[in-house]
Amino acid sequence: MLKDPLGLTTRALEKYGNIVYLPGIDGYLIADADFIESMLIGDERFFSKSAETMEKISPAIGNGLSTLIGDEWKRQRKIANPSFSKRSVDAFGNVFHECINEMFEEWDARSEGVLDATQEMKKLTLRIVIKCLFSTDIQRFTSDVTAALEVLQEYSLLKLWSPASISADDQQAYENAKKKIDTIIYRIIHDRRQNQELQHNDLLSMYMSAVYEDTGEGMTDIQLRHEVMNLFLAGHETTANGVAFALYLLAKNPREQQKLHAQVEAELGDAICTLEDLKRLDYTDWVFKESLRLYPSSWGMSRVVLEDYQYKNYLFPKGADFIVAQWGLHRSPQYWQEPLKFDPERFAPERIKQVHKYAYLPFGAGARKCIGIHLAEAEGKTILLRIAQRYELRAVDGNEPTLKARLFMTSEPGVCLEFIKRN
Numbered sequence: 001m002l003k004d005p006l007g008l009t010t011r012a013l014e015k016y017g018n019i020v021y022l023p024g025i026d027g028y029l030i031a032d033a034d035f036i037e038s039m040l041i042g043d044e045r046f047f048s049k050s051a052e053t054m055e056k057i058s059p060a061i062g063n064g065l066s067t068l069i070g071d072e073w074k075r076q077r078k079i080a081n082p083s084f085s086k087r088s089v090d091a092f093g094n095v096f097h098e099c100i101n102e103m104f105e106e107w108d109a110r111s112e113g114v115l116d117a118t119q120e121m122k123k124l125t126l127r128i129v130i131k132c133l134f135s136t137d138i139q140r141f142t143s144d145v146t147a148a149l150e151v152l153q154e155y156s157l158l159k160l161w162s163p164a165s166i167s168a169d170d171q172q173a174y175e176n177a178k179k180k181i182d183t184i185i186y187r188i189i190h191d192r193r194q195n196q197e198l199q200h201n202d203l204l205s206m207y208m209s210a211v212y213e214d215t216g217e218g219m220t221d222i223q224l225r226h227e228v229m230n231l232f233l234a235g236h237e238t239t240a241n242g243v244a245f246a247l248y249l250l251a252k253n254p255r256e257q258q259k260l261h262a263q264v265e266a267e268l269g270d271a272i273c274t275l276e277d278l279k280r281l282d283y284t285d286w287v288f289k290e291s292l293r294l295y296p297s298s299w300g301m302s303r304v305v306l307e308d309y310q311y312k313n314y315l316f317p318k319g320a321d322f323i324v325a326q327w328g329l330h331r332s333p334q335y336w337q338e339p340l341k342f343d344p345e346r347f348a349p350e351r352i353k354q355v356h357k358y359a360y361l362p363f364g365a366g367a368r369k370c371i372g373i374h375l376a377e378a379e380g381k382t383i384l385l386r387i388a389q390r391y392e393l394r395a396v397d398g399n400e401p402t403l404k405a406r407l408f409m410t411s412e413p414g415v416c417l418e419f420i421k422r423n
């Protein structure tokens with residue numbers, strides 16, 4: 001599984017159908033939309049994230065909202081929800097533009113037009129999440145944070161799929177990366193506690209002022225640290241990969257890129273888009289959705305069944321592990337016509353209503369649906385629009401994505417594209 005999870009998923013689902021037992025991981029791959037609907041919605045109470053899996057990925061992602069389970073998770077979700085409401089996200093519109101402007105300035109200072117879209121989007125979304133979290137520009141830390149997050153993620157994957165192969169060097173690299181990130185986060189939390197009179201309009205201050213219903217107390221520094229880690233990782237790589245793959249697909253599909261440009265010109269011209277504008281720009285929305293269908297950052301979600309469970313003629317024993325395989329589901333010919341074709345208009349209301357509601361799950365579904373969905377959609381579409389206003393994208397020969405399924409799906413090396421300035 002560690003070597004080629006996407007290839008294995010594709011082959012297993014093609015050969016054996018939508019529910020497949022994988023002896024290598026002693027778990028089931030699921031790409032059956034009806035079953036997924038039962039798992040995440042109808043019979044949700046019988047399923048949970050697996051404590052064992054979460055314990056293995058928490059070194060990278062923190063022991064926060066994404067990895068907590070049961071009552072601890074419920075309590076944490078309740079306290080975090082208001083910070084991610086549509087209204088709260090509206091406050092971050094300017095942050096997107098500031099960070100995009102800085103990126104454009106950097107691009108203008110370079111002479112060549114070929115850029116690694118994956119790396120550029122990772123830098124940009126990390127900048128955005130850092131600013132949304134801390135409102136300050138901790139630009140100077142960005143490359144340290146990026147490098148440390150990479151190490152933490154690699155370490156978690158080893159713990160998950162190949163624990164015996166963790167060497168003393170891997171362990172040391174993990175300890176160093178954790179220390180580096182912790183130092184940055186705790187320093188910021190400490191400064192905030194020291195200077196409580198200063199107002200900050202950011203996610204950290206929302207988290208720091210929120211209180212638990214049962215105790216009336218706020219989060220401890222340790223819990224805040226875990227939540228910040230969660231948002232660093234869950235909030236930047238996912239969006240970066242979503243946008244980078246969208247840029248690649250536009251470059252490969254000039255007709256669709258032209259349609260996007262036409263909408264941008266008709267609706268916006270050179271004006272800076274507001275979050276309100278995004279509601280009207282349906283083609284942009286479909287491009288982002290279609291990109292997340294073909295290249296879902298979250299390529300699989302882990303679950304465990306809490307009791308013996310029957311679905312059709314399958315009986316799953318208590319404790320059975322599952323991977324809900326968005327990668328397979330989103331590309332399944334059973335649910336999608338010409339599944340490998342980039343066709344943003346399949347998300348037009350009259351067409352998408354004919355598709356099974358649970359055949360498209362880029363942000364998950366049910367109680368554990370992505371808390372950052374409004375932020376991610378607003379951010380992803382704003383970046384796409386700003387790039388479309390300024391650049392025509394062209395594919396670079398021989399530069400196809402090399403897909404790698406880590407905690408999230410990415411291309412490694414990144415996808416290089418030619419960014420040609422539009423008049």
Ligand code: HEM
Binds near residue numbers: 235296365376
């Ligand atoms: C295109 C971008 C994104 C994608 C594709 C994505 C995808 C997902 C998915 C599929 C889940 C559910 C996992 C499961 O049920 O097992 C999830 C959960 C989560 N996401 Fe996102 N996400 C994105 C952006 C963001 C952003 C921008 C943030 C925050 C800044 C964020 C924070 C979280 C958190 C904290 C959870 C855990 C929620 C919980 O368990 O209660 N995500 N995300």
